[in-house]
Amino acid sequence: xxxxxxxxxxxxxxxxxxxxxxxxxxxxxxxxxxxxxxxxxxxxxxxxxxxxxxxxxxxxxxxxxxxxxxxxxxxxxxxxxxxxxxxxxxxxxxxxxxxxxxxxxxxxxxxxxxxxxxxxxxxxxx
Amino acid sequence: xxxxxxxxxxxxxxxxxxxxxxxxxxxxxxxxxxxxxxxxxxxxxxxxxxxxxxxxxxxxxxxxxxxxxxxxxxxxxxxxxxxxxxxxxxxxxxxxxxxxxxxxxxxxxxxxxxxxxxxxxxxxxxxxxxxxxxxx
Numbered sequence: 001x002x003x004x005x006x007x008x009x010x011x012x013x014x015x016x017x018x019x020x021x022x023x024x025x026x027x028x029x030x031x032x033x034x035x036x037x038x039x040x041x042x043x044x045x046x047x048x049x050x051x052x053x054x055x056x057x058x059x060x061x062x063x064x065x066x067x068x069x070x071x072x073x074x075x076x077x078x079x080x081x082x083x084x085x086x087x088x089x090x091x092x093x094x095x096x097x098x099x100x101x102x103x104x105x106x107x108x109x110x111x112x113x114x115x116x117x118x119x120x121x122x123x124x125x126x
Numbered sequence: 127x128x129x130x131x132x133x134x135x136x137x138x139x140x141x142x143x144x145x146x147x148x149x150x151x152x153x154x155x156x157x158x159x160x161x162x163x164x165x166x167x168x169x170x171x172x173x174x175x176x177x178x179x180x181x182x183x184x185x186x187x188x189x190x191x192x193x194x195x196x197x198x199x200x201x202x203x204x205x206x207x208x209x210x211x212x213x214x215x216x217x218x219x220x221x222x223x224x225x226x227x228x229x230x231x232x233x234x235x236x237x238x239x240x241x242x243x244x245x246x247x248x249x250x251x252x253x254x255x256x257x258x259x260x261x262x
Contacts, residue, residue: 008133008141009198009257012236014222019247027238029131058128061239069243 018072025068026083030057049090056093057086063100077109129239130165133256134174137233140226151227153193156209156252158185163220163237174223174235183217183244187229196255204257211252213244224254 011031016024033050036043061083068081079085080100087093098112099105105112143150163177180186190209195202207224221237234256244250 006259008138008234009255009259010131010133010234010236011198011255011257012131013253014236014238014242015249015251016242016244017249017251018245019249021249024248025242027129029236030129058239061129065238065240065242069240072243 016069023081024072025065025081027061027065028083030054030061053087053090053093056090056097060087060093060097060100063097067100067106077106080106128164129237130163131234131236132165132167132169133234134169134232135167136170136231140231140233153205153207153224153233153256154189154227155187155225155229156190156207156254157187157223157225158211158217158219158250159221159223159235159237160185160218160241161220163235165221165235165237169232169235171225171230171232174232177220177237179223180217180219183215184213185211185217185219185244185250187225190224198255198257199259203259204255207252207254209252211250213246213248213250215246217244218242219244219250222252222254224256 009031011029013026013028015026018024033047033054036047064080064083068076087096095111099110102112104110140150144152157174158180159174159177160180161176161178166176169176188209190207192206192208194206196204196206198204211219218241219238220241221235223232223235225232234254236254242250
């Protein structure tokens with residue numbers, strides 16, 4: 001008997017709003033990476049890359065939602081409420097996580113890693 | 127608390143029975159969850175995601191506002207459940223579960239990235255989808 005692949009995929013979204021209809025935080029489901037389909041190096045490395053991105057995104061989402069919930073009555077950057085500008089690469093996810101842990105960066109919408117690299121470039125030019 | 131979502135083994139069984147024309151009921155109800163929540167296929171109706179099913183403050187088991195088939199990849203391949211919970215008191219919500227019409231089987235459970243601190247008159251708008259994925 002031949003088997004087929006496929007199955008039941010779960011997706012969801014949840015919007016938490018206050019009584020006046022103001023968005024407090026929006027969450028969407030993150031899909032875990034698919035298991036590698038072969039044992040070739042590129043299959044395994046793609047899986048490891050996807051797994052690392054998934055872990056970083058999970059970490060970011062946890063922090064983002066907690067931050068938005070804690071600051072429901074304060075003004076914060078919209079991206080932390082809506083989840084838009086969602087990181088799509090490992091590098092973006094690392095940036096987003098670091099920025100979210102830095103109160104000054106959150107408040108003034110500054111990317112600490114880009115700031116460092118800009119200074120580094122500037123020093124090199126000098 | 128990590129964000130997780132899973133269909134359940136008992137849900138697979140209910141779908142199988144429903145397709146075979148045996149005793150089973152369709153997707154119908156939704157309930158809020160509280161406490162530590164990790165979605166798992168082995169979860170049961172009594173213990174969804176290791177969390178506690180809410181029975182107060184507007185998050186108790188009810189018929190979802192709408193249940194309909196929609197297209198994700200091919201026509202009508204996805205069951206979509208939409209519902210709006212309105213908090214009637216202060217409540218921590220860590221996820222939700224979608225159940226059948228008999229309210230005895232959980233089809234899917236979802237755990238949030240972080241517990242939501244709901245206050246009176248807050249709303250939680252849920253859109254949940256179960257897609258029957260194409261195979262090869």
